[in-house]
Amino acid sequence: MSAPIIAVDAMGGDFGPHCIVPASLACLAEIPSLHLVLVGQESLLEELIARHSGVDRSRLRIEHAAEVIGMAERPSQALRGKPDSSMRLALELLRDGKAQACVSAGNTGALMALSRYVLKTLPGIDRPAMVTAIPTARGHCHLLDLGANVDCSAEHLYQFALMGVVAAEALGVERPRVALLNVGTENVKGNQQVKLAASLLQQAQGLNYIGFIEGDGLYRGDADVVVCDGFVGNILLKSSEGLAAMIAARIEALFRASLRARLLGLLALPLLRRLQRELGPVQRNGASFLGLQGIVVKSHGAAAPEAFQSAIRLALAEVRENLPQRLHGRLEHLLL
Known part of the structure; x- marks a missing residue:
């Protein structure tokens, strides 16, 4: 398979980019084939990345997002009121084939609502779990x-x-x-x-x-x-x-x-x-949203960098297993 690309909602979670940036850079150093797209406020992300030496920028890209979904925001507000949020743009990269998975430590309800809206569920599945x-x-x-x-x-x-x-x-x-x-x-x-x-x-x-x-x-x-x-x-x-x-x-x-x-x-x-x-x-750390037409992994909101790395590894494992396609094939038979 081609080099896996994972879109990361870099603004989500209790600690936001101050946790997610070092976790992402550690994963890049650990997994030579991995490519990451950090989605969030570009100037802040660049500032945090600059604090680390030896970063392979050929495998790291930043996608600017002007808005952030708060941990206490209503899912309806995130869905209708923040079209330029880091969470939504990360999911759209996955939908458009520019990434093979999305990882977020953000608002669970918002991630659920946006994932269903942007990615849709697999045939025969009413709700992701x-x-x-x-x-x-x-x-x-x-x-x-x-x-x-x-x-x-x-x-x-x-x-x-x-x-x-x-x-x-x-x-x-x-x-x-x-x-x-x-x-x-x-x-x-x-x-x-x-x-x-x-x-x-x-x-x-x-x-x-x-x-x-x-x-x-x-x-x-x-x-x-x-x-x-x-x-x-x-x-x-x-x-x-x-x-x-x-x-x-x-x-x-x-x-x-x-x-x-x-x-x-x-x-x-x-x-x-x-x-x-x-x-x-x-x-x-890391829970998968099963039943979507794409791989979405939810990290614990209070995850430290080492724990967030585990969520990225889980997403990578599911990319390698091509889990949505396997689900689609098996469910097509089981739901007959």
Whole structure:
């Protein structure tokens, strides 16, 4: 394939270009084949790039955007009122074939609305869904939706399951086990949407649907793809991140409590650092918008440079897997 080009919304997120520029330059240094287009306020971006030496400008371009979408802005305002925003222009580069993926740490609702408007969804898909890999006792599972769709019908949950299966298969999971996140594993549990979605999945040909799963089953690794609406998924994701941070802080405090504890901490430090690398959000930052006619990756708004690099790497991996085309081909068969 030709050299991959990724459009980056350089103004999005809590820290904007002060985080995104160094992250982008680090990715260019790490991946010799990568090309990036930074979309945002040109003078500011040039100023931040100038602080770094040895930048290969043949693989880095700036696309000026006069407007920025705030993290608290309404999606409707971003859609109608800011045609020259960095987020929108980055998506238009993808739509026009001038980039193969788009990465943004900006307003999730605005990114969802603009992505649907600019790129459109794949045939047979009503709404895109956000998906990410969640660490489990057996490796990881794919959880979707993570917040793009707060209210979902049974049909939406069914479509999310199909897209999650294709994404898992693209990453090498054979015959992914699919489950619906629920308040119990019994067939009588759950709201009407979840029960109807279960019926649709039971009837689907070629899917390895294993039924309902609870939160503890997700972390045991009982399924490879776990489906829920965006309200539940976002709460689960943020609660998990908060729990992991709290446990890490408590462990660090315990090791600092006494001289003996500090000595034990020094012995345990290599193992703790390895565990932090495997489970920490830095290495897993980035959620894909599945179901669009293009690759869009949403970075955590508060991501530091190292974490934003992970989002760019995820977008690059999906470019190499040609994920939208794979989704289209599989969904065309599954949605018949």
